[in-house]
Amino acid sequence: MKLWIAFWNILGKDLRTYYLKPPNLSWGLIFPLAWGGMFFIKSGSGLGSIAELLPGVVAVSILFGTTSMLAVTVTFEKKNRSFERLLLAPIPFELLMLAKTSGAICFGMLNALVPVLMAALLTDLAGVNWSVFTAAIFLIAVSSTFLGLLIAVAVSEIFEAQTLSNFFRFPMMFLCGLFFPIALLPVPLQAISWLLPLTYGADLLHGTVHGSHRLPLALNLTILALFCLALFTLSLHQIRRRWIA
Amino acid sequence: MPAESQPAIAVSRLSKSFGAVRAVAGVDFTVGAGELFGFLGPNGAGKTTIINLLTGLARPDAGTIRVGDIDCTARPRAAQHLLGVVPDESNLYPELSGFDNLCFCAALYGLGKKERQTRAEELLAAFELSGAAARKFAGYSKGMKRRLTIAAGIIHRPAILFLDEPTTGIDVASARRLRQLIAQLNQDGTTIFLTTHYIEEAERLCRRIAFIVEGRIVGCDTVANLLEPEREKYGLLVVCSEGMPAQPGLRNLQDKLAAAFPDLAFTIPAPEQLRVEAAAPIRVAPLVRFLEEAGIEVAEARRLRPTLEDVFVKITGLGREIMGREKEKRGNGG
Incomplete structure (x- = not known):
C-alpha cells in the first residue's frame, strides 16, 4: 500500500474542491486587507505602524482562514457521509487526519502571505527573521487547523461549526496580544491569554518582525509545537470516541 | 485474501x-x-x-x-x-x-x-x-x-x-x-x-x-433449507371481485370460515384477497361455494408456492405487512 498516494490525493482533492475556489480565495484576500486597513487607519501613525500591525494581521488571517474552512469542510463531509469513505480506507488514522488537515494548513499559510506581501510593498521588512517567521506562521496554521478540527468533531451542523468557531476566534483576537499588548489586559484575562496557543504565535511574530516579544523565541516555538501536538491528539481521541464509537 | x-x-x-x-x-x-x-x-x-x-x-x-x-x-x-x-x-x-x-x-x-x-x-x-x-x-x-x-x-x-x-x-x-x-x-x-x-x-x-x-x-x-418446511404446506390465494365486506365484517367472515373449515387457516392480506393455508391439499370447490353463498364473487383461486416471505413471517413472528411497509416507505426498488 502506497500511503503517500492516498495522502496526496486527499490533500489535492481538498485543495481543488474546497480551498482554491474563487470565493475562498477572495475571502483570503479581502479579510486580511480589511483588518490591516482598519488598524492602519485607527493607529493614525502612518507607514511606520505597519511593522507593528503586521503580526496581528498575519495571525488573524491564519486563524480565520483555517478554522472556518476545516470546521466547515469536515462537518459537510461528515453530514453527507463522504467522510466515511476516508475512515474506511486502509490508511493509518493519524496519517488520514493529517492529510485531511493539510489543505487547511496550506490555505492558512497562503492567507498569511497576503498581508506580508502588502507590508513588503509599503515598508522595509529587511530586519525580519524569515526562518522563525515561517516557522511561526506554520505552527499558527497547524494549531488553528487542529482547533478547527476539534470544533468539527463537536458539532453536527455546518452553522454550528461557524458559531462555535466564532466563540473561540473573536475572544482570541483580543486576548492573544495580536493588536493590544497582553500586559494591558486585566490580570484574570492575562491568565486566560497564556492558555491560548495563538498568544505564543503572536509573540513569535512580534519578536521576529519588530523585536518586541515577552518570551524567548525558542520557548514560544516549543510551547506552540506542544499545543499542536495536544490539539491533534485530543481531536483524534474525540473522533474515535464520537465517530467510530 | x-x-x-x-x-x-x-x-x-x-x-x-x-x-x-x-x-x-x-x-x-x-x-x-x-x-x-x-x-x-x-x-x-x-x-x-x-x-x-x-x-x-x-x-x-x-x-x-x-x-x-x-x-x-x-x-x-x-x-x-x-x-x-x-x-x-x-x-x-x-x-x-x-x-x-x-x-x-x-x-x-x-x-x-x-x-x-x-x-x-x-x-x-x-x-x-x-x-x-x-x-x-x-x-x-x-x-x-x-x-x-x-x-x-x-x-x-x-x-x-x-x-x-x-x-x-x-x-x-x-x-x-x-x-x-x-x-x-x-x-x-x-x-x-x-x-x-x-x-x-x-x-x-x-x-x-x-x-x-x-x-x-x-x-x-x-435458502433451500429455509424453504424446506414450507414445501410440506399447501397454500391458496383466493381473489374476490365483489362482495368482500368492509373492516368489521372481515373479522366476522374469517370466524365463519374458520368454523366451516377447521383444517384450514385463513388470513386476509388485502381487502379483496383471502389467503388459505393447510397441512393437506386444499379442496377449492367447497370453499368457493361457501364464499359465493355468502355473497362474495370469486374471480380467481391460485395455488401459492412457498416463499421466503412465508419463512420470514413464521420465524420472526412479524406480520407480512412489515416488510411491505418498508418497501413503500423507501421507494419501490423491487
Missing part, C-alpha cells in the same frame, strides 16, 4: 448498544469465502450497525470479528484493504465528476495514477456510465448514483464487498440491472455481504440468509 478453507467473515457473540438501545445482541454467524450472504430484516433491526462493526466504522461492546485470518476485534482497521463498502446512501463527492470520484476512491487504496484511470474507465463502462463520466456526481439520477457508488466500492478489487440496501429507492429497471451486476461480481469470486429488506431480492441473489430482528439473528440457513 482469506484462504478457501476458512470463512471470509466469522462473528461470535457480537454486541453493540447505543445508550439504552441494544442494536446488536450477541450475534454469531460466518460467511464463506466466495459466498453471497444475505442479511434480511426490517428497518432498525441492526443490519447497518453490523456492517459498521464489521468494517471498522464502529466498535463492538463485546464479541469477536475475524475477517479471513485477521482478528478485527484487536485491530479494527487491519482488514480494510480487503473490504469494499457500499453504504445505504450514495456517499460519493457531489462536486467531483463520476470519473474523478472513482479515481479518488482508487487513490485511497494506493492505486497508481495510470492504474486508477484504467480501472475507472473499465468500471464506468461495466456499469454503463461512460457517457456520464465527466458529469458531476450531484447531477446523477438515483440509479446512476447507486451504480457509481457500487463501482467505487469495488475499485480496489476487494475480496469482500458489503452492500447495504443496494436497491433501495431506485426504479425497478435500475434495481434489476444492479442485481445482475451483484450476481456477476459474486460469480467473479467476490464474497458479498448483502443487507436488504426486500425478501424477493435476498431469495433471488443469496445462497444463505440470516433473518435479523431487534439485533438478534432468529434464523440462518441456505
